[in-house]
Amino acid sequence: MNKRTESIVAIANGETKADRRRRIVDVFNSPFPPDVLVTSSVMAEGVDLHRDCRHVIHHDLDWNPSTLEQRTGRVDRLGSKALLSGRPIVICEPFVAGTQDEKQFRVVKDREKWFGVLMGGRVPQDEVSIDQIAMRSELPEALLNRLSLNLAIAPSVIAPKPDNLG
Numbered sequence: 001m002n003k004r005t006e007s008i009v010a011i012a013n014g015e016t017k018a019d020r021r022r023r024i025v026d027v028f029n030s031p032f033p034p035d036v037l038v039t040s041s042v043m044a045e046g047v048d049l050h051r052d053c054r055h056v057i058h059h060d061l062d063w064n065p066s067t068l069e070q071r072t073g074r075v076d077r078l079g080s081k082a083l084l085s086g087r088p089i090v091i092c093e094p095f096v097a098g099t100q101d102e103k104q105f106r107v108v109k110d111r112e113k114w115f116g117v118l119m120g121g122r123v124p125q126d127e128v129s130i131d132q133i134a135m136r137s138e139l140p141e142a143l144l145n146r147l148s149l150n151l152a153i154a155p156s157v158i159a160p161k162p163d164n165l166g
Contacts, residue, residue: 008035010027010034011037021042029050029051029052029053044074052081054075054080054088055075055089056071056074056090058092061093061101065111065112066115068108075089076089093105
């Protein structure tokens, strides 16, 4: 790295000592360089990166949308630059088209939508989402039955009603 690159890019990973990581976070949350912070999972929890940042690039996707949300949460906080400026957080999830990378991207996005539905959101209604759902390969019925969980309350689990109240 040249001197200019070193001043605008900081790297924090498992080899970065804790006190250095704290200093990187403090400076990153200021209007001064570094402008770019490249980090591994060492900055995944308990780190606020929101004061002077509103861009997140997930250079390695995860199969679990909650993991991506957790990472984005480092920037999406009360008092964040995005909130104070009235400009949105920009999230980039790049992938290489036509590879396993693209498949993983599509799976995680699909999971994210259906998780939203399970949490009370709406079933996707736009044409693109409906087309994507229609193009998915269906799971074989036997496999679907093995993977499904019946969360209904079984009659034997429900406490019997007393015949009399006396």
